[in-house]
Amino acid sequence: MAPTAVEKLLALLFWAAVGLLFAVFRVLSRPNAAAPVRKLPPVANPLLLLSATQLAKKIRRREVSSVEVVQAYIDRIQDVNPLINAVIKDRFDAALQEAAQVDKLIEEETDGEEVLEDRLPLLGVPLSVKSSYAFQGMPFTSGLRSRSGVVASVDAPPLTLLKKAGAIPLVTTNTSELCMWLESHNHLHGITNNPYDLERIPGGSSGGEGSLLGAAGSVIGVGSDIGGSIRIPAFFNGIFGHKTTSAKGVVSSENQYPPSSGRHKEYLSLGPMCRYAEDLKPMLKIMAGPNAHMLSLNASVDLKKLRFFTIPHDSGSVWTNAVSEELMEVQRKVVERLEADLGVRVQEVCFPELSHSFQIWDTYMRLPDDEGNPPTSFSKLMGEPGRPAWPAWELLKRTVGKSDHTVAAIGLGLMEWTEASAPSQSTVQMKERLQKKVDELLGTDGVFLYPSHPRVAPRHHHPLFRPFDFAYTGILNTLGLSVTQCPLGLGEEGLPLGVQVVAGRLQDHLSLEVALFLEKAFGGWREPGSPATNADGAEQAS
Numbered sequence: 001m002a003p004t005a006v007e008k009l010l011a012l013l014f015w016a017a018v019g020l021l022f023a024v025f026r027v028l029s030r031p032n033a034a035a036p037v038r039k040l041p042p043v044a045n046p047l048l049l050l051s052a053t054q055l056a057k058k059i060r061r062r063e064v065s066s067v068e069v070v071q072a073y074i075d076r077i078q079d080v081n082p083l084i085n086a087v088i089k090d091r092f093d094a095a096l097q098e099a100a101q102v103d104k105l106i107e108e109e110t111d112g113e114e115v116l117e118d119r120l121p122l123l124g125v126p127l128s129v130k131s132s133y134a135f136q137g138m139p140f141t142s143g144l145r146s147r148s149g150v151v152a153s154v155d156a157p158p159l160t161l162l163k164k165a166g167a168i169p170l171v172t173t174n175t176s177e178l179c180m181w182l183e184s185h186n187h188l189h190g191i192t193n194n195p196y197d198l199e200r201i202p203g204g205s206s207g208g209e210g211s212l213l214g215a216a217g218s219v220i221g222v223g224s225d226i227g228g229s230i231r232i233p234a235f236f237n238g239i240f241g242h243k244t245t246s247a248k249g250v251v252s253s254e255n256q257y258p259p260s261s262g263r264h265k266e267y268l269s270l271g272p273m274c275r276y277a278e279d280l281k282p283m284l285k286i287m288a289g290p291n292a293h294m295l296s297l298n299a300s301v302d303l304k305k306l307r308f309f310t311i312p313h314d315s316g317s318v319w320t321n322a323v324s325e326e327l328m329e330v331q332r333k334v335v336e337r338l339e340a341d342l343g344v345r346v347q348e349v350c351f352p353e354l355s356h357s358f359q360i361w362d363t364y365m366r367l368p369d370d371e372g373n374p375p376t377s378f379s380k381l382m383g384e385p386g387r388p389a390w391p392a393w394e395l396l397k398r399t400v401g402k403s404d405h406t407v408a409a410i411g412l413g414l415m416e417w418t419e420a421s422a423p424s425q426s427t428v429q430m431k432e433r434l435q436k437k438v439d440e441l442l443g444t445d446g447v448f449l450y451p452s453h454p455r456v457a458p459r460h461h462h463p464l465f466r467p468f469d470f471a472y473t474g475i476l477n478t479l480g481l482s483v484t485q486c487p488l489g490l491g492e493e494g495l496p497l498g499v500q501v502v503a504g505r506l507q508d509h510l511s512l513e514v515a516l517f518l519e520k521a522f523g524g525w526r527e528p529g530s531p532a533t534n535a536d537g538a539e540q541a542s
């Protein structure tokens, strides 16, 4: 699968042009060295350091009231949001009223704690919601200026299920424009910052969720992922995120904006994002509702009996950056811990087809659905009803600061013009070969480790100059696998490290179990802004 001479030449020209543009960007956007470095305030309230599972238990036992927990999160959001800009809109007053009703219900409950746990497992626990989910009464904009003022009139099904389980939504959070970029920036709600370094990106498209969770402004949240939109923000913000097996609607993707079309329904996965690994499984169980049985979430998993593999990189794509040494090193440490603690052998494997991850993802994203309906074009989604946007015109307008769209969205619109009308047969064959190899490797008891991204959280706008690095996550959507993004401590610059834990289709219980192990072994989420975390830049990964 070595690149052809033509591909090498194209890549050379592309990277030379990008290098030039980047040099110009650096000159124009030189940071003000004299500006004080702003940091998040440390977490003062110990309630913010408990998992949703523990909070729900304490609320049920009346050791703490739901009002106290909700108020603690409101206070934290008010402290951190001016720095991270993760929240689009809050509903604090309504949430406090709902929390008071929860406390009253518990006060009057006579059926006992277990019945309550069974019926309402998240009773009284605060929740944050990505704004691509319809959330009744809240903005439903997907970062599009033309949708300013659009308010959802219903709840998306997974949100309905979480509310039914007793969770109390506090806020809706920012995304990239049309949820299709790895930086959460749009010209309606602004730019969201990474809580570990405000000059860096929180990832996207569920970047508002990632940032707020990383900042301890939320304990559980929900995201969506068609190319990495749960896992990239989970990685950059040091939290857990689960991309559910992509099998048409295990977790319903109804009432999302943009709505999925073409093959997107098959690759879009909705799933939980959270700070504590023990919340992943209960959340997913709730979000999947009647389909939860498809994921074997109740099956017990003996990690010692699993087969483990590690894939250190994408076999040398000419379009992605090389995986940094600190990320390679932390993945090696995971291998060592698995081998030492579980007595398993972790085998290194390599799939040359991964070097074409971007081409495979891109090709399959453009395919029609089973009825032959192609996906809605990006330019159409960018425009207004009946009036698609003209990306070239938008680019001209952007140069004079007059476009409603971000450079990333305009770039994606322009890229559509370069696409051939028929998919490349060699790419389709390559994907089929890769799918077969991966399915055989994983079976129903295999798990592999794969880098989440080649680098830790980049500085704002830098992904424009490395647009294909998301292929490390995107390829796993096309392959339809279950993937849990796990944090692994902080690296040299005080930024979160992590890895993707990948299991076969519908084997979500396996990657979720490995996440619990890795949280114990590596310490899970670390508080940004705490003196312990920030001493000399970082607490190193164990």
Ligand SMILES: CCCCCCCC/C=C\CCCCCCCC(N)=O
Binding pocket: 179, 180, 181, 182, 204, 205, 224, 225, 226, 227, 228, 229, 230, 407, 408, 411, 412, 415, 464, 467, 468, 470
């Ligand atoms: C200047 C803009 C660059 C244009 C070229 C872009 C080429 C890359 C193509 C697609 C990037 C998609 C990024 C997807 C990130 C996650 C999406 C998701 N919702 O899961």
